[in-house]
Amino acid sequence: MSLMRWDPSRELEEVSERLNRLFGRPIATRETGKEALATPDWTPVLDIVETPEEYVIQVEVPGISKENVKVNVVEGILRIEGERRLEKEEKGKKFHRLERSYGTFLRTFGLPEYVDETQVRAEFKEGILTVRLPKTQKAKPKTVEIKVT
Numbered sequence: 001m002s003l004m005r006w007d008p009s010r011e012l013e014e015v016s017e018r019l020n021r022l023f024g025r026p027i028a029t030r031e032t033g034k035e036a037l038a039t040p041d042w043t044p045v046l047d048i049v050e051t052p053e054e055y056v057i058q059v060e061v062p063g064i065s066k067e068n069v070k071v072n073v074v075e076g077i078l079r080i081e082g083e084r085r086l087e088k089e090e091k092g093k094k095f096h097r098l099e100r101s102y103g104t105f106l107r108t109f110g111l112p113e114y115v116d117e118t119q120v121r122a123e124f125k126e127g128i129l130t131v132r133l134p135k136t137q138k139a140k141p142k143t144v145e146i147k148v149t
Contacts, residue, residue, distance in 0.1 A: 041103025055133040062127035071122045081106045
């Protein structure tokens, strides 16, 4: 029987890997110490609302210009990505506190079967990105009157 040396850092790494798997985050590779997949620097909050005609996604992205936001649909996946850039420190200007998140963000969503991908629209107004995903005719509710005899 051989003795194994206890390595507390190895145990912490295993716990970290389990938590990352639990919360769906990419796992860092042991060889390089870098994550296997790129992760965003921050995640904007959003609301998703369904009406009889469409799905509406509203994403809060204050302080970002519309040129720094991209929205596209590829193979049934809606992808919203962008970047909030940090001001460069200038002479005579000193930052004392930075609480807002900066860097890149990415949100992806699998689209429901009855979304018309060719009619997706997005508009940007006052720091809110609104993405409209219209439903196809098949998905719209129909009322059928049934006579009771």
